[in-house]
């Protein structure tokens with residue numbers, strides 16, 4: 001069966017793209033080697049964050065943020081999105097200097113969504129923060145959503161519009177014959193006019209089959225979650241220069257991240273945890289929020305995530321092939337971008353261009369630098 | 372403390388203790404970790420220092436444990452009690468909490484003997500306060516000499532009768548025994564009777580217990596079905612049918628029990644292969660005849676390998692230890708095989724008896740696979756049957772997807788209380804075998820872990836391994 005568009009990868013980027021395309025009446029088939037939302041998109045920290053985005057990512061991220069509050073209605077599902085504000089805590093005056101430096105840059109570009117707060121206000125917003133913390137920066141629009149539910153919501157909405165999802169099928173071969181992309185798996189072949197590579201931590205393999213080389217790496221960021229605790233933090237919490245990140249959900253459980261990485265074995269679909277590093281994260285959480293001393297860890301896990309050398313994603317056209325696109329390498333902050341990425345990709349396929357400046361996300365941006 | 376060992380054994384019940392004794396006799400360096408203050412495991416809990424005035428009332432089996440415990444305590448092994456193991460790695464890494472710290476050690480061979488747990492009893496109202504498992508009645512009795520007067524005991528299985536009898540001997544009033552053993556259980560079991568003859572003394576034991584209960588004047592309701600717990604805030608009554616007759620018995624304390632199943636959280640979070648056992652209606656790690664799992668250096672013994680009982684656990688512990696000694700090159704193949712002969716024989720005799728027990732006391736479908744919309748399935752996250760059905764309708768076909776969508780199985784018990792129910796429910800909805808449905812993918816920590824304990828993490832560098840003679844040269 002031939003579709004207009006073949007998408008490889010059923011994470012949030014693949015599902016959101018399928019949804020936007022199907023909405024425009026384009027026929028779409030999504031191939032997923034495991035099941036939809038099995039990897040990063042289903043197990044991430046659910047942070048919906050605009051705060052602290054790289055300058056070349058801000059416009060996209062802002063546009064995505066504008067979509068989140070209405071997503072439940074749009075998709076007719078419960079994504080669990082909750083707007084809570086996000087505060088990055090400054091642990092000392094050096095942190096405050098970093099914040100002021102960034103603010104100058106932001107203001108120069110007319111961006112005012114990040115607001116610096118002093119110690120007093122920090123304490124008002126987070127009464128349980130440790131005494132040594134001197135201030136911070138807040139973005140009011142930020143919050144969190146439930147990753148698995150969100151990704152599935154995109155998938156189901158796409159399916160209702162006619163998109164086809166084929167799970168348990170690994171794309172192992174890709175050929176371009178005439179006007180068709182032919183993607184083969186162990187025992188089937190799929191055909192499409194357009195091909196979109198949304199293969200997450202495996203996307204460099206797909207890129208090579210399309211004809212593009214890319215310096216992608218992958219890793220296994222780790223998370224842990226506590227049992228229910230008395231309510232003590234409404235905003236999502238991060239830190240300016242320390243590996244601290246947590247959020248307390250409605251039900252009282254606290255999800256602790258912070259960027260510590262375990263070990264990734266992508267060929268085996270497996271991750272291993274580095275417990276000594278998690279212990280460091282535990283210590284950090286307690287240092288910043290002494291109330292967490294008595295918290296009980298219920299689960300720990302890691303997900304396979306794709307990283308680019310500059311921590312910016314690849315979003316755009318293939319360089320060495322026509323009618324092929326890449327969307328991957330979100331470097332541990334792609335969940336928030338999902339809603340807008342779907343629109344950008346649908347624009348690229350149906351209109352040939354996007355209103356966003358995608359220069360910074362070109363797949364060949366490193367090639368020119370190679371000696 | 373030494374931090375690297377030949378064999379690390381998790382759990383000091385009959386399986387772990389007998390393995391440790393066997394292994395230490397041959398000069399292997401052995402560490403045994405157990406989370407209770409005292410060794411003994413589930414059956415021999417506090418056997419050496421019972422809080423009861425007359426522990427003889429708990430029965431002969433209980434007291435037999437004393438001898439095993441003494442041998443264990445005189446063995447040259449490192450015994451670490453009060454150590455909660457929360458992570459095992461396929462590389463032999465063991466992480467545990469003790470005295471509010473996280474400690475780590477490594478071993479060439481791991482042996483898991485962390486025992487069984489009671490099978491969940493997911494009937495309407497089983498989550499209400501005042502409803503407990505019969506096993507917890509026994510634990511309160513053995514460790515704290517605590518009892519509940521006027522309780523109802525309901526369910527099936529030898530353990531249920533044992534606990535009721537133990538209560539009665541101590542002079543505690545029991546309101547009723549509601550026996551859910553089915554007629555078809557009796558009929559099926561009769562056809563296995565040949566196999567059970569060899570274990571006749573044990574059958575006798577069960578019958579004696581039942582007779583003892585009846586003699587004490589406790590009303591016994593047989594062939595009870597459709598159990599449902601009544602009450603709003605807490606249990607007020609138990610409703611059930613015997614044949615066409617409906618009964619309603621008022622009570623404030625209800626103890627439920629329908630057999631035991633392996634404690635899976637450790638074998639599952641290690642990612643070992645498992646298979647569904649139709650005879651025992653539970654998941655079991657896939658093991659070879661020496662208890663070796665799908666990871667060669669990790670073996671499983673005792674009730675956590677599949678229910679084998681206290682005696683079977685002891686036999687199995689010994690056999691697994693012999694094989695691990697052989698793998699370590701400390702004994703040769705002939706020594707292993709020869710020393711295992713009598714244990715293997717006894718084990719296979721016990722197995723035919725086990726088949727009889729499993730058939731007779733097979734928990735009936737309606738008490739395993741709920742059908743009433745508001746029956747709670749996941750107690751931690753308060754998910755009922757209807758909510759799971761919705762999740763399934765939304766496309767969650769397997770346990771992990773269902774967990775992601777509904778949070779069923781995400782709470783502190785890590786799926787212990789709902790995992791089997793969810794596997795069986797999904798199999799029913801999909802019209803497939805339980806084996807095809809699978810189970811939750813679990814991760815460390817296997818037990819709740821305090822954040823402060825975790826933050827005090829000591830990666831102790833490995834000590835020099837003790838000198839030892841290696842017999843057969845190569846390691847296997």
Ligand SMILES: Cc1cc2nc3c(=O)[nH]c(=O)nc-3n(C[C@H](O)[C@H](O)[C@H](O)COP(=O)(O)OP(=O)(O)OC[C@H]3O[C@@H](n4cnc5c(N)ncnc54)[C@H](O)[C@@H]3O)c2cc1C
Nearest residue numbers: 009011012013033041044045047171200303330334335336
């Ligand atoms: C632990 C963790 C925490 C995170 N926290 C946050 C956060 O708080 N906020 C945030 O914004 N982002 C966060 N992220 C990042 C975010 O999860 C990812 O950037 C995002 O989910 C990437 O989506 P994706 O669709 O590109 O990739 P994925 O979700 O990985 O999807 C790619 C899919 O492609 C499939 N695939 C690969 N190869 C093939 C093939 N050959 N054939 C068929 N299918 C194939 C894979 O099986 C996979 O399902 C976190 C990530 C992790 C791991």
Ligand SMILES: Cc1cc2nc3c(=O)[nH]c(=O)nc-3n(C[C@H](O)[C@H](O)[C@H](O)COP(=O)(O)OP(=O)(O)OC[C@H]3O[C@@H](n4cnc5c(N)ncnc54)[C@H](O)[C@@H]3O)c2cc1C
Nearest residue numbers: 382384385386405406412413456485486506673674680681
């Ligand atoms: C509630 C209950 C009551 C029972 N009562 C009886 C009885 O009265 N009579 C009878 O014949 N049989 C009884 N049984 C069955 C009996 O327990 C088993 O047949 C037998 O004890 C199995 O021995 P084992 O060595 O496999 O495990 P166990 O005796 O259960 O020993 C396992 C040990 O491992 C420890 N452990 C588990 N997880 C960890 C961890 N993560 N870290 C550290 N330690 C850990 C446990 O605390 C326990 O001490 C009972 C079972 C249960 C579940």
